[in-house]
Amino acid sequence: MITRRQKRFYTIMALFAGLALTVSLVLYALSENIDLFYTPSEIINGKNETGIKPSIGQRLRIGGMVVEGSVKRDPDTLLVEFKVTDTGPEVTISYEGILPDLFREGQGIVANGHLIDSNTVEAFEVLAKHDEEYMPPELAEAMKGIKHVKPSENPALQGGQP
Amino acid sequence: MIPEIGHFTLLISLVFATLLGTVPLIGAQKNIAAFIHLAKPLVWGIFALLSISLFCLAWAFYFNDFSVYYVAMNSNSALPWYYRLSAVWGAHEGSLLLWVWILALWTLAVAIFSRRMDEVDVARVLSVMGIIAIGFLAFVIFTSNPFERTFPSFPVDGRDLNPLLQDIGLIIHPPMLYMGYVGFSVAFAFAIAALLAGKLDSTWARWSRPWTLAAWGFLTAGITLGSWWAYYELGWGGWWFWDPVENASFMPWLAGTALIHSLAVTEKRNAFKSWTVLLAISAFSLSLLGTFLVRSGILVSVHAFASDPTRGLFILIYLLIVIGGALTLYAVRASNVVSSHRYKLFSREVLLFVNNIFLVAALLVVLLGTLLPLVHKEIGLGSISIGAPFFDRIASYWVIPFAIVLSIAPLVRWKQDKLSRLKGSLAPAILITALISLTVYLTFNINSFIHLLGVCLAAWIFAMTAYELVISRQKTKLPLSHWGMTMAHWGFAALVIGVAVTQFASKEEDVRLMPGESVSLNEYNFKFIDVKQVTGPNYTAYKGSFLVTRGNSEYQLHAEKRYYKVQSNVMTEAGIDAGLWRDLYVSLGENLENGAWAVKVHVKPFVRWLWLGGILMVMGSALCIADKRYRRVLSASKGQI
Numbered sequence: 001m002i003t004r005r006q007k008r009f010y011t012i013m014a015l016f017a018g019l020a021l022t023v024s025l026v027l028y029a030l031s032e033n034i035d036l037f038y039t040p041s042e043i044i045n046g047k048n049e050t051g052i053k054p055s056i057g058q059r060l061r062i063g064g065m066v067v068e069g070s071v072k073r074d075p076d077t078l079l080v081e082f083k084v085t086d087t088g089p090e091v092t093i094s095y096e097g098i099l100p101d102l103f104r105e106g107q108g109i110v111a112n113g114h115l116i117d118s119n120t121v122e123a124f125e126v127l128a129k130h131d132e133e134y135m136p137p138e139l140a141e142a143m144k145g146i147k148h149v150k151p152s153e154n155p156a157l158q159g160g161q162p
Numbered sequence: 163m164i165p166e167i168g169h170f171t172l173l174i175s176l177v178f179a180t181l182l183g184t185v186p187l188i189g190a191q192k193n194i195a196a197f198i199h200l201a202k203p204l205v206w207g208i209f210a211l212l213s214i215s216l217f218c219l220a221w222a223f224y225f226n227d228f229s230v231y232y233v234a235m236n237s238n239s240a241l242p243w244y245y246r247l248s249a250v251w252g253a254h255e256g257s258l259l260l261w262v263w264i265l266a267l268w269t270l271a272v273a274i275f276s277r278r279m280d281e282v283d284v285a286r287v288l289s290v291m292g293i294i295a296i297g298f299l300a301f302v303i304f305t306s307n308p309f310e311r312t313f314p315s316f317p318v319d320g321r322d323l324n325p326l327l328q329d330i331g332l333i334i335h336p337p338m339l340y341m342g343y344v345g346f347s348v349a350f351a352f353a354i355a356a357l358l359a360g361k362l363d364s365t366w367a368r369w370s371r372p373w374t375l376a377a378w379g380f381l382t383a384g385i386t387l388g389s390w391w392a393y394y395e396l397g398w399g400g401w402w403f404w405d406p407v408e409n410a411s412f413m414p415w416l417a418g419t420a421l422i423h424s425l426a427v428t429e430k431r432n433a434f435k436s437w438t439v440l441l442a443i444s445a446f447s448l449s450l451l452g453t454f455l456v457r458s459g460i461l462v463s464v465h466a467f468a469s470d471p472t473r474g475l476f477i478l479i480y481l482l483i484v485i486g487g488a489l490t491l492y493a494v495r496a497s498n499v500v501s502s503h504r505y506k507l508f509s510r511e512v513l514l515f516v517n518n519i520f521l522v523a524a525l526l527v528v529l530l531g532t533l534l535p536l537v538h539k540e541i542g543l544g545s546i547s548i549g550a551p552f553f554d555r556i557a558s559y560w561v562i563p564f565a566i567v568l569s570i571a572p573l574v575r576w577k578q579d580k581l582s583r584l585k586g587s588l589a590p591a592i593l594i595t596a597l598i599s600l601t602v603y604l605t606f607n608i609n610s611f612i613h614l615l616g617v618c619l620a621a622w623i624f625a626m627t628a629y630e631l632v633i634s635r636q637k638t639k640l641p642l643s644h645w646g647m648t649m650a651h652w653g654f655a656a657l658v659i660g661v662a663v664t665q666f667a668s669k670e671e672d673v674r675l676m677p678g679e680s681v682s683l684n685e686y687n688f689k690f691i692d693v694k695q696v697t698g699p700n701y702t703a704y705k706g707s708f709l710v711t712r713g714n715s716e717y718q719l720h721a722e723k724r725y726y727k728v729q730s731n732v733m734t735e736a737g738i739d740a741g742l743w744r745d746l747y748v749s750l751g752e753n754l755e756n757g758a759w760a761v762k763v764h765v766k767p768f769v770r771w772l773w774l775g776g777i778l779m780v781m782g783s784a785l786c787i788a789d790k791r792y793r794r795v796l797s798a799s800k801g802q803i
Contacts, residue, residue, distance in 0.1 A: 032552070078674055078751075098760045099752060101733065
């Protein structure tokens with residue numbers, strides 16, 4: 001009987017070791033891949049909740065409205081630069097590649113990228129949703145301070161500048 | 163008038179579902195024959211009523227009845243008739259109606275194909291499915307009525323179907339996915355009925371196995387179709403984004419995969435019973451959770467269409483009742499379930515259990531990655547997103563042990579076995595693995611360890627599975643289900659090799675091109691010929707023509723940029739030359755000045771293998787269901803008991 005008990009003990013130990021390994025791997029992978037969401041004013045002034053500003057070089061996610069007239073294209077490459085805003089300060093986003101179909105001035109977008117200086121983000125991905133009246137929910141919330149507003153039902157948010 | 167009929171039958175079906183959810187259950191518990199007999203007629207009634215309802219909605223779409231709000235929002239008179247019909251499930255209300263109709267269909271199938279089962283047990287199963295129907299019907303009727311009118315003033319024309327959904331992939335993808343989601347309700351109902359009756363035995367497992375396999379097959383087909391659709395329709399050339407909505411369909415798939423393996427043990431060895439029950443509850447609960455996540459709008463997703471928080475609350479409450487109720491019942495009853503079967507550490511039972519552990523672990527990681535952003539936001543820590551690299555990394559660690567277990571488990575005997583017995587398989591398997599891996603390695607010059615490992619693992623699974631097939635065939639004539647298993651495992655191998663090679667060897671470039679200019683990618687030369695304006699039924703488009711050359715071979719590709727007038731939406735239609743070994747992919751970006759276009763070109767080797775894997779898995783599940791013993795179990799006509 002002792003052998004069986006020992007066997008069981010080793011099995012359980014192995015299970016625990018496996019579990020610990022798995023959990024640590026998951027947490028490690030997670031810690032490297034969480035992107036905080038910022039609005040342009042939060043990048044300049046720090047997070048609303050905590051006041052913490054993002055550090056240079058940090059990977060983050062930014063959402064804002066594309067400022068009218070701010071889109072500048074490089075004539076020879078696909079390099080494009082534009083400014084986004086929410087309620088005040090503007091942040092410049094530079095991106096090389098194809099913008100989504102619904103990227104337009106005055107339209108809400110979300111970009112994933114790195115902060116390269118205090119108000120410039122170098123994006124590796126720009127997202128805009130396939131919907132005319134769409135605004136990223138994070139942005140709608142940040143701009144209005146209201147939870148769960150369906151963007152299309154709120155006329156104040158329809159594609160306009162704040 | 164027609165929509166009112168649809169609405170009316172919808173309301174009546176709720177009454178029927180309420181009866182089905184209560185009367186036969188009481189009958190079964192108290193042994194009242196008249197109550198038990200009522201189950202099947204009620205099931206037929208619900209199915210007929212909901213069919214009429216669905217038909218009425220389709221009618222309203224087909225004949226452009228824009229006085230129906232849902233039709234006005236999701237259709238247009240310029241829309242081709244097949245899209246008008248598929249628009250029935252193009253948005254929230256209609257897709258839920260489809261959901262309950264499919265539930266009625268599955269319930270009816272259970273009623274028809276279980277005549278050889280004890281009538282009391284069938285009544286319990288049908289009744290549990292009735293309870294599920296009550297919740298969803300109430301949800302449709304009270305929060306998302308598709309038959310709502312726009313009176314007194316109604317629009318002259320509709321707002322059109324979301325252009326993303328105007329596609330063949332989206333005609334069949336949602337019904338398949340729902341067949342899968344809702345199909346798990348059968349396994350759930352069998353498990354709950356067995357718990358209620360206190361009869362958890364291998365008969366129960368044999369009964370629920372073909373249903374679970376069917377649901378799993380449909381879900382696999384649905385996910386595969388969704389991935390294929392995203393690949394060519396979104397214009398990014400990606401096939402899986404670890405988007406919350408995708409994860410929502412992936413979680414029940416993982417639970418379902420664990421369930422079909424665990425059911426095998428329960429049926430054949432009468433073991434793992436309470437674990438199987440728990441998985442059956444989980445698979446369906448995760449389907450409900452998926453519906454909740456997609457429909458409530460609490461997720462930030464590229465594919466989350468029409469969503470509304472009050473609906474979310476309703477589903478959340480419903481979810482809590484169903485899952486909470488099921489788990490409570492499980493907690494009360496499962497302790498009485500004894501699995502008497504004994505087995506040693508190295509046996510097929512244990513390996514299948516390890517497989518289950520891995521699948522559940524994967525499920526928990528996906529669940530964590532999907533829900534963490536939500537929790538993080540709700541507790542006031544701000545919005546975060548968890549990127550695809552997280553899931554990619556975990557998946558690449560996960561696949562290593564999983565593939566090893568998968569490759570040897572079918573070779574190991576039940577109850578107990580010796581590792582040394584597997585020696586015979588080593589030489590041929592290693593040879594085949596080395597051969598395949600070396601070929602792929604030399605072709606694509608894979609110098610990344612993890613990708614090469616993926617190729618080796620896929621080849622290894624293929625080789626071991628093939629070896630197992632050859633060995634088993636020498637002994638006996640194999641049943642169809644054995645072929646099914648082999649095919650599904652090969653499907654997994656195809657998926658793994660597809661992912662590994664595509665991830666490593668795909669080349670992609672965004673370039674600025676003028677007509678007449680060309681760009682080279684690997685050995686392929688993409689020449690931008692011209693852009694023409696074309697007109698479709700409800701859109702206008704720029705159609706870009708490309709000539710791709712490689713040596714003497716030439717391929718014509720046409721990519722479109724469509725502008726849908728009604729919703730003033732722009733859509734990208736990629737131009738693809740598909741092949742088993744590589745896809746050539748071109749999509750148009752923006753129209754830049756001087757006639758230049760931003761163009762995305764890809765060369766994607768082995769990308770078809772992903773969907774080939776899905777197809778093999780679906781065929782595998784179909785073969786398993788077609789097996790003789792289930793035909794015997796499911797026979798509808800022969801001898802009633």
